[in-house]
Amino acid sequence: MPNHLLSEEAQGALDRIERADIVVGIPSYNNVRTIGHVVRAAQAGLAKYFPQFSSLIVNSDGGSKDGTREAVMSVQVEDTHLMLLSTPMPPVHRLSFPYHGIPGKGSAFRMIFQMAELLRAKACVVVDSDLRSITPEWIDLLVRPVLYAGYDFVAPYYHRHKYDGTITNSIVYPLTRALYGLRVRQPIGGDFGISGRLVSRYLKRNDWETDVARYGIDIWMTTIAIAEGFRVCQSFLGAKLHDAKDPGADLSAMLHQVVGSVFSLMQEYESAWENRSGSDPVDLFGFRFDVGLDPIEVNLDRMFNAFLRGCRDLGELWTMALHPDTHEDISRLARSLERDRGTFHLSDELWARVIVDFACAYKQRPLERSHLLPSLTPLYLARVASFVLETQNLFSAQVEERIENLCLAFEGLKPYLRARWKGETAPPQARREGAALKKEKLEV
Amino acid sequence: MIRTLQDVIERAFAQLSQTTTAYLPPLLAGLIILFGAYVTAVLVRLLLTRLIKGAGIDRFLQQSGVSYMFDRSGRVRTSRLIAGSTYWVILGIGFLTAVSAFNTELTNRMVEGIVLLFPKLVTAGLILLAGAWLAQYLGRSTLVWAVNEGLPSPRKIAMAIRTVIMFVAVVVAADHLNFARSVFLAAFVILVGGAVLAASIALGLGAKGAVQRHFQDRAEHTEETPERSLWNHL
Numbered sequence: 001m002p003n004h005l006l007s008e009e010a011q012g013a014l015d016r017i018e019r020a021d022i023v024v025g026i027p028s029y030n031n032v033r034t035i036g037h038v039v040r041a042a043q044a045g046l047a048k049y050f051p052q053f054s055s056l057i058v059n060s061d062g063g064s065k066d067g068t069r070e071a072v073m074s075v076q077v078e079d080t081h082l083m084l085l086s087t088p089m090p091p092v093h094r095l096s097f098p099y100h101g102i103p104g105k106g107s108a109f110r111m112i113f114q115m116a117e118l119l120r121a122k123a124c125v126v127v128d129s130d131l132r133s134i135t136p137e138w139i140d141l142l143v144r145p146v147l148y149a150g151y152d153f154v155a156p157y158y159h160r161h162k163y164d165g166t167i168t169n170s171i172v173y174p175l176t177r178a179l180y181g182l183r184v185r186q187p188i189g190g191d192f193g194i195s196g197r198l199v200s201r202y203l204k205r206n207d208w209e210t211d212v213a214r215y216g217i218d219i220w221m222t223t224i225a226i227a228e229g230f231r232v233c234q235s236f237l238g239a240k241l242h243d244a245k246d247p248g249a250d251l252s253a254m255l256h257q258v259v260g261s262v263f264s265l266m267q268e269y270e271s272a273w274e275n276r277s278g279s280d281p282v283d284l285f286g287f288r289f290d291v292g293l294d295p296i297e298v299n300l301d302r303m304f305n306a307f308l309r310g311c312r313d314l315g316e317l318w319t320m321a322l323h324p325d326t327h328e329d330i331s332r333l334a335r336s337l338e339r340d341r342g343t344f345h346l347s348d349e350l351w352a353r354v355i356v357d358f359a360c361a362y363k364q365r366p367l368e369r370s371h372l373l374p375s376l377t378p379l380y381l382a383r384v385a386s387f388v389l390e391t392q393n394l395f396s397a398q399v400e401e402r403i404e405n406l407c408l409a410f411e412g413l414k415p416y417l418r419a420r421w422k423g424e425t426a427p428p429q430a431r432r433e434g435a436a437l438k439k440e441k442l443e444v
Numbered sequence: 445m446i447r448t449l450q451d452v453i454e455r456a457f458a459q460l461s462q463t464t465t466a467y468l469p470p471l472l473a474g475l476i477i478l479f480g481a482y483v484t485a486v487l488v489r490l491l492l493t494r495l496i497k498g499a500g501i502d503r504f505l506q507q508s509g510v511s512y513m514f515d516r517s518g519r520v521r522t523s524r525l526i527a528g529s530t531y532w533v534i535l536g537i538g539f540l541t542a543v544s545a546f547n548t549e550l551t552n553r554m555v556e557g558i559v560l561l562f563p564k565l566v567t568a569g570l571i572l573l574a575g576a577w578l579a580q581y582l583g584r585s586t587l588v589w590a591v592n593e594g595l596p597s598p599r600k601i602a603m604a605i606r607t608v609i610m611f612v613a614v615v616v617a618a619d620h621l622n623f624a625r626s627v628f629l630a631a632f633v634i635l636v637g638g639a640v641l642a643a644s645i646a647l648g649l650g651a652k653g654a655v656q657r658h659f660q661d662r663a664e665h666t667e668e669t670p671e672r673s674l675w676n677h678l
Binding site for chain 1: 483581584585587588589590591594598599
């Protein structure tokens, strides 16, 4: 395996360490404010729960200029007595290196995985560097299922504000669940536990230079684990509170990297999903409890305006991406929005159809992908606005029910997806079948 | 008197006969060649339409939006495009062969001119096609970007991009054909220079406040942390 991401300095450091059973990787870029807390939590978690294992914390940095790397190396874990440790804390190796290649989270993970493989790690954990709510228990919850229960991939399960994680809730979770039949609630959560076996599998792939190098990495990891039959579980980690990410990044780029990765993997793993219907729950570890969450303000008018702008100006592209019926429904929705904003409602079924149509257009390429994916943004904002309107007075449990209904709508559209995916031109029947299936499920 | 009239009529008939014997055979030959070319062109078009599936090129034209430029429904078929072009090329060759049957100085010069021009015409056509592709690609990219950025009149911005690129392609093609070179170049320089000057004056005088407000709004929007979190969290 070529280790072109590892510098000589990094290779030398690994040679000195020789071996680590657990590797905790933290990708970063200008996270000096929060990374110290993450490193402390990781080190305390390793010391408290896995003192018998050799371990390494590695920071894979994207060229921070705010002293992130220095913070990683200098942070101290004090007050060990507060963690009720009976023995002195065992040493945990700590490294910080800049990664090379396309700037992005995926490239940072690649360096971490290469280090984990070279050190023959049994388990590798990756956690975001902007987390404010991480505790030492997160490390336990992400590592233990790998080391003691034979799981290959531990996905996070958090409580998040109802308006947080909207790409997850409205696209990635419902679509991944409907495709591969596993209910992994946070497929792009960002904090994962991975077995050494799966790390090796990731490194063998040759698509690291695609959107995987950026925001596509999370869904790429989750999809490979599910579609290739690795053992997958979830761990309840409590709340996910983090800093606002990358202020320079815009939604459209993020959306199209994540969604593009999902669609691209759909093509690769067609055989894994085409005959699959319905979905199964995934093992969930950890004690579930309710937590307080940071409020999130949303500007509905801006989303509505973005949607109306899209309807007015992107018709040329949408006619090629969407089925005529779907496009007609979207146009009708825009007309109704112009009359009254308060009652706007983009139904689960229509939204699922939009995503399925885009997925099929991604495969069949009636237009350039670089035009197709960004043109989804106004539709996505319309869906988010509709979701916000519908759930503004609901509690988180009720919101989860709404997301569950959306998932069922996606699962119900599987026959429609199959028909459209194969380029068949008579999908209404498939859609009716899907609707019937959904109804049946709800009745159950 | 009668004798003179008879001479004139005889001379007219003789001239007609001479002209007829000189031009009728090549005309007939030309017509036969043209008919043959027409029949061949029709047959080849039929054959090509049936033979060429051309999925790859069809897809390319559709994806890039070039077919959309020629046909709003975006359903231009490669098979029809190639077959149609071949049809006209065969007819053109037939026409040239038919004309050359006359073997006069004028027709020979005409044929020679067209034959020499043909490669240049093909190149100019390719330049225009590449321009159309680039114009459509960049136009669509601009359109999507402008819509997502919330800029005013995205379609007009995209249309402006398309027009400029197509205009440049036309200028390059005309230059290649050595056709009205100075006119096109002058028009290009005047248009671009005029547009830049107009934009500068408009920005400097009329739109100063609007631009300031726009950037202020953007700066305020970036500072709105709660909403930014919605836009950035996956």
